[in-house]
Amino acid sequence: MGGMVRVPENPEALLPLDLPEGEPWGYAFAQALLRSPWAFRALKPTPGLLDLIRWDLDRLHRELEARRRTWPLGALGLRPPHPAEEALLQALLRRDPEGVVEALRAHGPWPFALYRAFRFDGEVHPLRALRLPRRDELVGYEAQREALEANARRFLSGKPALHTLLYGARGTGKSTAAKSLLHLEGARMVEVEKGALPRLGALLEQLASLPHRYLLFLDDLSLDPEDEAFHHLKALLEGSLEGPPENVLLLATSNRRHLVRRLGENPLPGEAPEAWDALQDTLALSERFGLVLTFPPLDKALYLKAVAHHLGRSLTPEEEGRALRFALERGFSGRVARQFAQTLL
Structure with a gap:
């Protein structure tokens, strides 16, 4: 043709x-x-x-x-x-x-x-049917959510904003908090798959030419200096002459166990030089995120409050006992609270 x-x-x-x-x-x-x-x-x-x-x-x-x-x-x-x-x-x-x-x-x-939400696996794919978490879904992390939204609103309004790192244990709601930003007016998001980080430069070049502002979402990021993704992100945040374009804000989540590489006891300068250098690299990279929000595990009271929140009603004493037994091997987290609530619906 x-x-x-x-x-x-x-x-x-x-x-x-x-x-x-x-x-x-x-x-x-x-x-x-x-x-x-x-x-x-x-x-x-x-x-x-x-x-x-x-x-x-x-x-x-x-x-x-x-x-x-x-x-x-x-x-x-x-x-x-x-x-x-x-x-x-x-x-x-x-x-x-x-x-x-x-x-x-x-x-x-x-x-x-x-479209306003996309997945990048080396190519950009629009997400046509979004299933967003409710803005009030997280219980116990209201301060983190408010700080995250305030920073995102500054960015979307054209004001200076901080690249953001959310870290904490699994199931604490880091990804939920990040995806909830799509409820904000004018928010657009590109979720980057880990294997696509080597091609991130091409994506940023595209985004830089567009009239909108984009949250670049990197979920479950490993900040281990031995991980290939670490070096691509390090170059983006601190080693590039250009850096991220003005209309892109980085938003990453990381499990606490990924934040600092397991090196046994923290090495001292002059002792185990390679381990010390790796630790300093990891800490230096995490510090490039101007806003770092911690998502600690829930305590017993907040866990039960989260279960009740998902149910939309108070728990009976018998249900409280079942909820605690359900969390015995799983731990107290928002994800576990939601899973248990689903067994009662």
Whole structure:
């Protein structure tokens, strides 16, 4: 198929697309413009690129009219159109390259224009159906949540904010607290898989060109100097001339046992030089996070309070005994409290 922008050729090609309510051909072509090979370049267009966009728009306009005549279709989607889809469809109908550029500058290319949460495994994948924890789900960590949200709000409003490390035992709610930030207005998040850290630079280059601000979420991070991920993160935080772009805030969680490498007793300077250097590297990296929030295990009273919170009612004495026995081998944590509450629902 000729041309740079690829568009659906028949009705079957529309079926895999996440289309909004309304005439599907126009929105499918608008999404094709979001996916175009020149979409990121259009954020800083040159005269030659505008000519290229104009040629593509002329071709796409003819093809759109042909599709509509050959296969007149009713709506295929149920959601309302996104402003980016509306703006690009209107620019296509007007054959207006400046309108295309304006829409891309306002909303970004695909998938960033249409979604606000993503997974990065070397490539960016939009998360279309979010299952977010309730904002009040965590019991016993209200101070940590408030500090985390206050810092994120500063970032989202364009003010200086601190890269954040959440650390503590498993099941204490670190990941829940991080994901809950997506409840904040304007919040967007990219969750980075551990194996994708070597390609983090390419992702940051993309994000830096976009009009929005992004929380970069690294879950269950090991801060062990022998871990390959440690060196990629170290270069990002302290060894790069550029550092993270201004519109990206790092948000990492780490288990307490991962925070400082197990070295036996803490080595002293001059004794076991390699162990001492490794310890200093780990501590230096953790200090690069300007905001460090600790999530300690719950005590007995808070654990029972968390169970009652998840149930939405008080516990009977018999249920309290069962809850404590349930936690006997699992420990007191928010995760265990939620699991036990589910056995009573």
